[in-house]
Amino acid sequence: MSARRAINLGLIGVGTVGSGVARILAEKHDVYARVLGCPLVLKSALVRDLAKPRPGLPPGHREILTSNPDDVLDDPDIEIIVEVWVGEHPAFEFISRALEAGKYVVTANKEVMAKHGSHLVALARERGVDILFEASVGGGIPIIAPLKRDLLANRVLALSAIINGTTNYILTAMTRDNADFADALRAAQGLGYAEADPSNDIEGEDARYKLAILASLAFRGQVRVEDIYREGITRLTARDFRYARELGYAIKLLALAREVEAGVQARVHPAFVPLDEPLAKVDGVLNAVQVEGDLSGKVLFQGRGAGSLPTTSAVIADVLDAAQSIIGGRRQVHAREESVTAIVPMSELRTRYYIRLTVADQPGVLAQIARILGEGNISISSVIQKEADEDAQTAELVIMTHLAKEASMLEAIRLLENLKPVQAIGSFIRVEHQ
Amino acid sequence: MSARRAINLGLIGVGTVGSGVARILAEKHDVYARVLGCPLVLKSALVRDLAKPRPGLPPGHREILTSNPDDVLDDPDIEIIVEVWVGEHPAFEFISRALEAGKYVVTANKEVMAKHGSHLVALARERGVDILFEASVGGGIPIIAPLKRDLLANRVLALSAIINGTTNYILTAMTRDNADFADALRAAQGLGYAEADPSNDIEGEDARYKLAILASLAFRGQVRVEDIYREGITRLTARDFRYARELGYAIKLLALAREVEAGVQARVHPAFVPLDEPLAKVDGVLNAVQVEGDLSGKVLFQGRGAGSLPTTSAVIADVLDAAQSIIGGRRQVHAREESVTAIVPMSELRTRYYIRLTVADQPGVLAQIARILGEGNISISSVIQKEADEDAQTAELVIMTHLAKEASMLEAIRLLENLKPVQAIGSFIRVEHQ
Numbered sequence: 074m075s076a077r078r079a080i081n082l083g084l085i086g087v088g089t090v091g092s093g094v095a096r097i098l099a100e101k102h103d104v105y106a107r108v109l110g111c112p113l114v115l116k117s118a119l120v121r122d123l124a125k126p127r128p129g130l131p132p133g134h135r136e137i138l139t140s141n142p143d144d145v146l147d148d149p150d151i152e153i154i155v156e157v158w159v160g161e162h163p164a165f166e167f168i169s170r171a172l173e174a175g176k177y178v179v180t181a182n183k184e185v186m187a188k189h190g191s192h193l194v195a196l197a198r199e200r201g202v203d204i205l206f207e208a209s210v211g212g213g214i215p216i217i218a219p220l221k222r223d224l225l226a227n228r229v230l231a232l233s234a235i236i237n238g239t240t241n242y243i244l245t246a247m248t249r250d251n252a253d254f255a256d257a258l259r260a261a262q263g264l265g266y267a268e269a270d271p272s273n274d275i276e277g278e279d280a281r282y283k284l285a286i287l288a289s290l291a292f293r294g295q296v297r298v299e300d301i302y303r304e305g306i307t308r309l310t311a312r313d314f315r316y317a318r319e320l321g322y323a324i325k326l327l328a329l330a331r332e333v334e335a336g337v338q339a340r341v342h343p344a345f346v347p348l349d350e351p352l353a354k355v356d357g358v359l360n361a362v363q364v365e366g367d368l369s370g371k372v373l374f375q376g377r378g379a380g381s382l383p384t385t386s387a388v389i390a391d392v393l394d395a396a397q398s399i400i401g402g403r404r405q406v407h408a409r410e411e412s413v414t415a416i417v418p419m420s421e422l423r424t425r426y427y428i429r430l431t432v433a434d435q436p437g438v439l440a441q442i443a444r445i446l447g448e449g450n451i452s453i454s455s456v457i458q459k460e461a462d463e464d465a466q467t468a469e470l471v472i473m474t475h476l477a478k479e480a481s482m483l484e485a486i487r488l489l490e491n492l493k494p495v496q497a498i499g500s501f502i503r504v505e506h507q
Numbered sequence: 508m509s510a511r512r513a514i515n516l517g518l519i520g521v522g523t524v525g526s527g528v529a530r531i532l533a534e535k536h537d538v539y540a541r542v543l544g545c546p547l548v549l550k551s552a553l554v555r556d557l558a559k560p561r562p563g564l565p566p567g568h569r570e571i572l573t574s575n576p577d578d579v580l581d582d583p584d585i586e587i588i589v590e591v592w593v594g595e596h597p598a599f600e601f602i603s604r605a606l607e608a609g610k611y612v613v614t615a616n617k618e619v620m621a622k623h624g625s626h627l628v629a630l631a632r633e634r635g636v637d638i639l640f641e642a643s644v645g646g647g648i649p650i651i652a653p654l655k656r657d658l659l660a661n662r663v664l665a666l667s668a669i670i671n672g673t674t675n676y677i678l679t680a681m682t683r684d685n686a687d688f689a690d691a692l693r694a695a696q697g698l699g700y701a702e703a704d705p706s707n708d709i710e711g712e713d714a715r716y717k718l719a720i721l722a723s724l725a726f727r728g729q730v731r732v733e734d735i736y737r738e739g740i741t742r743l744t745a746r747d748f749r750y751a752r753e754l755g756y757a758i759k760l761l762a763l764a765r766e767v768e769a770g771v772q773a774r775v776h777p778a779f780v781p782l783d784e785p786l787a788k789v790d791g792v793l794n795a796v797q798v799e800g801d802l803s804g805k806v807l808f809q810g811r812g813a814g815s816l817p818t819t820s821a822v823i824a825d826v827l828d829a830a831q832s833i834i835g836g837r838r839q840v841h842a843r844e845e846s847v848t849a850i851v852p853m854s855e856l857r858t859r860y861y862i863r864l865t866v867a868d869q870p871g872v873l874a875q876i877a878r879i880l881g882e883g884n885i886s887i888s889s890v891i892q893k894e895a896d897e898d899a900q901t902a903e904l905v906i907m908t909h910l911a912k913e914a915s916m917l918e919a920i921r922l923l924e925n926l927k928p929v930q931a932i933g934s935f936i937r938v939e940h941q
Binding site: 227394400 | 531535647648656657658660662785800802804807809810814816817819820824838
């Protein structure tokens with residue numbers, strides 16, 4: 074079909090993922106050449122520090138390393154750039170230069186795609202090329218391409234996802250070991266599942282980037298990172314996990330986006346998930362994304378959301394796709410996605426709530442609490458009184474509500490905090506039925 | 508991007524799926540036109556009987572119906588043929604004619620794709636077009652495109668799937684209601700989940716077609732339908748479901764394909780599935796496909812495997828893809844898949860087994876049974892003696908084995924059947940740990 078002798082790649086970043094990509098391209102050279110009808114050749118690779126040892130790199134690859142971006146980005150023989158640098162800058166500038174030069178770009182960079190995806194896709198279209206980012210969300214799970222292609226006939230009604238492996242590992246450990254957050258985090262750090270500075274993961278920022286990417290595709294208009302409500306997992310306690318299980322729920326860090334009358338809701342926060350729903354069973358470092366389409370119904374995609382090999386699987390799938398576009402002479406056709414999706418303020422949310430309070434163990438307290446909730450139009454679905462502490466003369470109350478408005482709930486929480494017999498609001502967690 | 512005024516479609520078959528496709532194309536006309544930059548127009552539709560009422564068809568569509576295939580297949584203005592006829596003939600001939608004429612084909616026809624997919628893909632390539640068949644397996648679940656594109660960087664190690672909604676509905680009902688097969692089938696027929704003649708589903712033939720399609724893609728060489736071992740669900744009893752649950756398993760009709768040293772195993776049969784594995788939780792009319800890649804690890808795709816709207820979701824995704832190829836001027840690049848995948852004979856299989864026997868309730872029987880199994884190199888992992896029938900002086904034995912070779916197991920079963928104290932082999936079910 075093609076008289077091409079090879080398609081040359083340039084690699085930007087040779088860390089864990091970059092080395093994995095280089096190694097698999099070398100190991101599977103012949104397989105990929107058969108798929109395409111011509112070989113893929115990794116021609117040069119940009120690193121920050123040429124002197125650093127790179128044990129993961131396959132034999133014979135040291136000579137393609139360079140610390141000069143021009144060697145990769147200005148090489149006219151290179152048609153596809155694989156960007157696996159970390160962080161926003163200078164990755165964004167590298168990608169922009171590559172697209173400007175009419176090169177295809179394959180990226181795993183969720184921060185750049187979350188913040189600049191709309192601009193970069195438009196730039197790629199303008200230059201008649203494409204930017205592919207399957208590896209930016211969900212590691213080896215196909216989810217970007219399914220949203221762009223396979224579910225394109227649908228109007229997406231909702232996305233519900235577990236897309237941060239570190240927090241899911243920690244939450245699974247808290248459930249299994251009845252551990253507190255700090256202990257579970259330390260254990261995860263010891264095993265390499267959490268970084269020394271874990272804040273991006275545990276505060277939900279990583280999940281927010283990924284949700285911005287997914288929701289922008291699903292709702293066909295840019296969902297801005299800063300419009301997504303975000304709450305991390307640091308305040309969860311072993312006690313909440315115990316109550317959750319008793320009540321028939323798991324606790325997960327969910328990334329949710331849903332079409333409602335006034336626009337789209339988009340939020341990342343810990344949530345009670347009913348144990349019989351698929352997302353409740355996504356444990357450890359697994360990731361899962363559930364997409365509800367008006368035609369397809371609910372479709373679940375589940376697998377390993379991180380790691381060098383799963384990410385390499387996604388990166389090379391995009392490389393092969395880009396190479397096929399180059400060989401097939403395809404001009405890119407994109408859905409027009411230049412609008413910004415209006416995100417409904419969090420105060421407008423209607424959901425269910427779990428509240429745990431420590432109260433004075435005396436008559437009439439529940440009546441006072443129920444009155445405050447009732448005045449906010451919040452109806453109670455169940456109350457459990459737990460573990461009276463005889464010394465302190467306190468009791469613990471666990472309240473589950475029916476659907477209520479977030480603004481009313483926050484106001485009720487404020488009033489409850491000021492109620493004399495209420496000593497503390499221990500937790501306040503949204504309950505999400507998909 | 509394009510000066511095209513429209514892309515014309517022809518529809519072959521206007522049953523439940525065909526009417527659904529026509530209705531959604533009409534309802535979402537403007538959305539799809541925005542996605543493509545030009546409208547999709549359903550120009551003509553082939554039916555067997557013009558007089559038949561078609562209440563599912565959208566308004567204004569009766570005038571595009573024709574009973575003459577030439578009106579659809581010879582129309583040079585039609586660039587994409589959507590084939591949702593049922594059965595092998597004349598659908599195969601319609602598709603061949605369309606491809607010969609240089610039209611793209613989108614089909615939901617699993618029988619044609621299972622039997623003739625390799626030939627039709629080659630024909631499409633020869634004519635510079637494509638044949639797309641996402642709707643042939645798994646209804647609204649994206650699985651064909653992920654295997655063709657998103658997991659292309661992988662060597663597929665194994666496929667494990669629940670891909671027949673009728674049998675899964677029946678098996679779920681048998682589990683839930685502790686019903687026997689005949690009763691569960693009748694109930695499913697009453698609800699429209701099983702056809703009046705259900706043999707294609709309950710004997711595993713439908714699942715075999717779908718596995719042939721998936722495995723041919725996964726292992727990059729044609730997997731012939733007749734090479735796939737097939738066993739239906741008709742001999743399962745309520746008793747087996749009770750024992751399965753006690754032992755920690757669900758019973759599912761699995762479609763399995765796995766790379767082993769000597770080639771690829773491919774089989775469809777009922778199996779014990781450990782309750783903590785994802786496939787054990789796929790209930791009712793849901794379908795799920797688990798793909799294990801050497802890079803991606805295990806990836807699960809789950810959703811509604813049948814129904815007019817989910818199938819329409821898949822059909823229109825393929826139509827939009829074909830339309831983008833036409834607009835973008837893409838020449839098709841396909842992996843070369845003309846080889847035939849060698850399927851290892853079933854006798855070479857190594858797996859675990861569940862055997863239920865009725866034996867004379869007398870001393871020494873278990874020793875005789877254990878000796879026969881031992882001579883076949885089959886080691887027992889557990890034995891439970893159940894429900895002695897005092898009147899008949901019989902007992903029921905449930906045996907679970909460790910990994911054993913199928914040929915040895917069948918020989919052992921033959922010997923057990925001839926053993927005097929063995930009155931009946933009640934069941935013999937493979938136990939599959941993924």
